[in-house]
Amino acid sequence: MTTQATEESMATNLDHPELYINRELSLIKFNERVLAQAMDERHPLLQRLLFLCIFSSNTDEFFEIRVAELKRQIEFGQAKILADGLSPEQTLEEISDQYHPLVERQYQILNDIILPEMRQEGIRFLRREEWTEEQEAWINDFFNESVMPVMSPIGLDPSHPFPRLVNKTLNFIVELDGKDAFGRETGLAILPAPRSLPRVVRLPDEICKGDGDNLVFLSSIIHAHAGDLFPGMTIDGCYQFRLTRNADLEIDENEEDLANALRSELLSRRYGDAVRLEVANNCPNDLVEELLKRFNLSEDDLYRVDGPVNLARLMQTLSLVKRPDLQYDPLTPGLSKSLKQSGKNNIFDEIKKADRLLHHPFESFTPVINFIMTAAKDPNVIAIKQTLYRTGEDSDIVKALCEAARNGKEVTAVIELRARFDEEDNINLASRLQEAGALVTYGVVGHKTHAKMMLVLRRENQHLKRYAHLGTGNYHSGTAKLYTDYGYLTADDEITYDAHRIFQQLTGMGKIQKTKKLMHAPFTLHKGLIDMINTEADNARAGKPARIIIKCNGLTEPKIIRTLYKASQAGVSIDLIIRSMCSLRPGIPDVSDNIRVRSIIGRFLEHTRVFYFENDGSPKVYGASADWMERNLINRVETCFPIEPSKLKKRVIDELNLYLKDNCQSWELSADGDYLQNQPAEDEDEISAQTSLLDKLALRA
Incomplete structure (x- = not known):
């Protein structure tokens, strides 16, 4: 204290x-x-x-x-x-002090809670001692036909040095006894498990007598048959391990061809410097020390685990087991009547009537796809401009952009090649759009383009009319089912003109483009947010009501935090709904005692960035692509758009207040940095913001 x-x-x-x-x-x-x-x-x-x-x-x-x-x-x-x-x-x-207990807890939950409860439901991960003769015979055939042919055991000797292992792959270190066909006594070997093989194998129902779902870990299969890979040798021990490497890419952004530079760098991601070693907890100390020495790691980098070393691959289980009763009910996102009709009528007419606000996944992403698909076919549309950060492998939006280009429309795509872990997909996406005839640019050197903008120029009555979609999340129909995000469809002349000027700035060169309604990083957004916080502080000092509600994924930017502290000292009531990283400490006397911080963790990943300022009774509400972090506000291209129609503004404020009432899936941050989960009091009803929004906005299938 x-x-x-x-x-x-x-x-x-x-x-x-x-x-x-x-x-x-x-x-x-x-x-x-x-x-x-x-x-x-x-x-x-x-x-x-x-x-x-x-x-x-x-x-x-x-x-x-x-x-x-x-x-x-x-x-x-x-x-x-x-x-x-x-x-x-x-x-x-x-990090070492905090993460080691967490990993231990993770495996305790798996072994003592999740797997036993799954077994009670008839979903079994069978250990080797549980295999029946029929199952063992099937597994033996599977190993010989599907596993052994693609395995490459590596005995360690002067002519077979320790292999260069790929990042996050499953491997085994094997203790051997005896001489091989060449008379060598190696003592040790490495078994890399091919990445092409599934980490979980489902046994056929016919050899399990219809007794539920029976699964086997690939690691168990390899372990059971390790001796077959070293004929004539004795296996004294076989232990799984996994190496984690540095996966960040370092690109010289002054390269003449950024795509080629990035393409050549992608391979290095598999072989970056080692940063963590996971090893089966029964692996002898001398072998563990040998691995640590090989990878130049310390004890702090070592994680002994009681189970599979690659738990993320257990996600395959959900596709192998058809048990809808053990998953959430499917949902059909909601869709307003007018936007339903826009599938038949002209969506541009609907947007011209009134701005549209969509809250995904509670509301459908279909109108966004319909917007771009209609633009691709509409003979009156002459140009489409769009930013693309992450889109997905089989994107309807990308198909529509390609169709629009082939239809002779001027299509400009600003693709961020450096979207982490999507670099290769985005390089391929850029090539695909270029082949269709689109103009593709890669944003601005030194600044990732993270803005979410789509602009359509349409000829109407001898004049050009602009329509825009601005969002808080990516143009990815898959994540639109899993992440909460706002999408805003508008024909507002000033907003769409601002979007046009930002596109010009991204693709061309020149001085800062002044905008009327949009704020954009790295130029006006940071200062604009600070100014609005300071306005609330001034109002509080003048005895006026002052209130701020911020919902985003991360808050780490020091100047923003200092400004919030000053606003709290002035008496502004501040609620921050920050899903992930938060560097601000709430509840410190005379500093942040007017600030409350909560995090919502539920079925959907909270991803909306939306900001409310009371503004002396004339509330300002903004949606944005940016979190309140240094990288977003200073080192990226981001957009922040006003939500001005009173009905839509009230709706966003009501939804923010719903998140502040959540007493089931919300966690409160204390001044010491710990989070405490909220629970309803005895006389309180349970309130889950996500469940309430599902009931209100979505239609359950």
Whole structure:
């Protein structure tokens, strides 16, 4: 706890390190909240398994990117000390202290709760000692026909050095006894499991006598048949392990051809510097030490696990097991009558009548697809401009852009090649659009293009009319079913003209384009947000009501945080709904005692970025592509759009207040950096914002 003197110091010095939570440690807390969902019996059983896999996937990315960056800073002597004051070495030490218990807890949940409950439901992961003779025979045939032909066992000797293992692949270290055909006594071998093989294998129903769903881990199959890969040798031990590597790409953005530079760099992602080693917990210490030495890792980088080392691959289970009763009921997103009719009528006429606000996934993404598909066919549409960050493999939007280009329309696509882990898909997407005749650019050197904009220019009555879609999320129909996001369809002359000018800035060169209604990073958004926060502070000092509600994915930008602290000191009531990283500490006397921070974790990934400022009785409401982080506000191209029609503005405010009432899936951040899950009081009804929005906006199938 802080002393009174420290609190007084913090109240006057808003740069005090104790006022800021380390962003990496805050991200760990988010992953911890995701892991807690695997324990929440309000979720269906297979959804709880999915949350366990998501935790594993999030953890992989945390080490691939966050831990790798900290290690890189130390290696090259380029330490970045952020507002919290922790050095990279101190941060890595804290990460180790916090993540080791979390990983141990993850496997306890899997082994002691999830797998036993699945077994009770007739879904079994069979251990080798449980295999019947018939099952063992089938598994033996499967190994000989599908596994052994693609395995490449590697004995370790001077002519067979330790192999260069691919990032996050399943491997085995094998202890051998005896001499091989060449008279060699190697003692050790490495067995890499081919990435093409499924990590979970379903046994045929006919050899299980219709007794539920019976599954086997690939690791169990390889372990059981390891001896077949080393004929004549004795297997003294076979232990699975997995290596995590640095997966961030370093690209010289001054390359003449960014796509080719990125394409050549993608291969290096598989073989970056090692950052973490996961090993089966029964692996002998001498073998563990040998692996750590090989990969230049320390004990802090070692994670002993009681189960499969690649839990994220357990997601395959959901496609292997047809048990809808153990998953959420399917839902059909809602769609207003007027937008339903726009599939038959002209969607441009509908948008011209009134702006449309869509809240995905509770409301359908179909109108967005219909908007671009109609534009591609409409003879009056002369040009389409769009930003693309992540789109999905088989995107209807991309198909429509290609069709529009082939139909002779001027199609401009600003594709962000550096969207992490989607780089290869985006390179292929760029080639596909170029082949169709679209003009493709890759944004601006030094700034990722993260804005979500679609602009259509249509000839109407001898004049050009602009229509736009602006969003908080990507143009990806898959994530539109899983992530909460706002989409805004408008024909507002000033907003659409602003969007046009931003596109011109992205594809051409020139001075900053002034906009009337849109704010955009890296130019006007950061200052615009600070100005609106300061206005609320001024109103509070003048005795006027002052209120701020912010909903986004991350809050780490120090100047924004200091401005919020000052607003709190002025008496502004501030509610922050921050899904993931939050470096602001709420509840500090005389600093942030008017600030409350909550995180919503539920069936859908909360992804909306929406901001409310009371503005002395004339509320301002904005949607945005940007989180309140340095990278978004300073180092990216982002857009922030006003939601002005009173009916839509009221709707957003009502939905924000619904999230603030959530007492089932919300977690409150305390000043010490910990999160406590809210629970309804005895006399309170349960309120889940996501469930309420499903009931209100969506039509359950």
